[in-house]
Amino acid sequence: LHGVPSFLRAVDLRSFHFLRRIVSAGEPFDIDIFQAWLGDVEIYNKYGPTEATISATEYKVSDQSYHPLSIGKPIGRTQCYILGEGNTLQPEGVIGEICISGMGLARGYLNRSELTEERFVENPFINGALMYKTGDLGSWLPDGSIAFHGRKDHQVKIRGYRIELEEIESVLNALYNIEQAVVMAVSDHNDTKQLVAYVVSNELVDSNSIKEGLMLLLEEKLPEYMVPSIYVKLDKLPLSPNGKIDRKALPIPDIFYKQKDYVAPSSVLE
Known part of the structure; x- marks a missing residue:
């Protein structure tokens, strides 16, 4: 086979x-x-x-x-x-x-x-x-x-650090509660790249629980600048017609859309 x-x-x-x-x-x-x-x-x-x-x-x-x-x-x-x-x-x-x-x-x-x-x-x-x-x-x-x-071309530079995305994926995929994981560098409204982890897991319920459950584990194995700040839970990773993971089909997290509309501070404290 x-x-x-x-x-x-x-x-x-x-x-x-x-x-x-x-x-x-x-x-x-x-x-x-x-x-x-x-x-x-x-x-x-x-x-x-x-x-x-x-x-x-x-x-x-x-x-x-x-x-x-x-x-x-x-x-x-x-x-x-x-x-x-x-x-x-x-x-x-x-x-x-x-x-x-x-x-x-x-x-x-x-x-x-x-x-x-x-x-x-x-x-x-x-x-x-x-x-x-x-x-x-x-x-x-x-x-x-x-x-x-x-x-x-999967090597990215964020805040001056050169990062291999596959290195983060390897650590994620080795965790007991993760079935599959892919990491992407996504640009926000300020054109600043942020690390986004897309994960498939039956144990972790939603994106918030995934973030809480994984960040501490990743911080033990990776330097701070390589720990993704955004986590997206998927039922399965999108595949191309030949069965490979289709990175271009991964959804853009809602947080990037929400950040596009700038709201000015309305008080001294804000």
């Missing part, structure tokens, strides 16, 4: 005793999915963009897996690089952009020459080869596999 993590969470296929292998790709894989499927089923976490024929790395998940979970080592005839500024190779544990080269690489984007030139560049390590700049962030793990750290 090949599916995205959102699908694997939503469907209980354990009654299908003939199932022997699950391949998860398309979204960050959480260890709770593996724990729910403990048994005779092999589970692989796979990574790769469409521009690299989807499959670039693969990792067999186990209860001894690294955290954050590895996306594995490059498959045959594929080269992966973790690069910093100026195409410098990043050492173990240092985050950089994941770049891919090899036989599976596309030639570029149809009728989009500028984007092709931006993303498909000469491989500085192999003469005559192309290299695709994925826009994904990763780092090398001690065993030579890769840890995925989210998107470069």
Whole structure:
């Protein structure tokens, strides 16, 4: 069975005793999915963009897996690089952009020459080869596999702090009373970004109880500037037609609408 993590969470296929292998790709894989499927089923976490024929790395998940979970080592005839500024190779544990080269690489984007030139560049390590700049962030793990750290464009800057949204999501998704969580940086009427957490939970009743219940837990694990100030409870996260979380479809919290109409103070105290 090949599916995205959102699908694997939503469907209980354990009654299908003939199932022997699950391949998860398309979204960050959480260890709770593996724990729910403990048994005779092999589970692989796979990574790769469409521009690299989807499959670039693969990792067999186990209860001894690294955290954050590895996306594995490059498959045959594929080269992966973790690069910093100026195409410098990043050492173990240092985050950089994941770049891919090899036989599976596309030639570029149809009728989009500028984007092709931006993303498909000469491989500085192999003469005559192309290299695709994925826009994904990763780092090398001690065993030579890769840890995925989210998107470069999911990195936001709030009040001078550079924040990885996936890092907050990882902490939220690890909490016992949260089924799923997504964090977004939403601009208010002053064009100031605020962190908004969208959560799915059967235990926490409403957005207020979620805020009260989660902020103290998050403050124990994250610095203050990474703790979301607004929480929205959803029955389920919106999905795109291919089953991935559709961030653009997440609702804008009411508080942002209420703040748009400015009311001047009517007294000295106000």
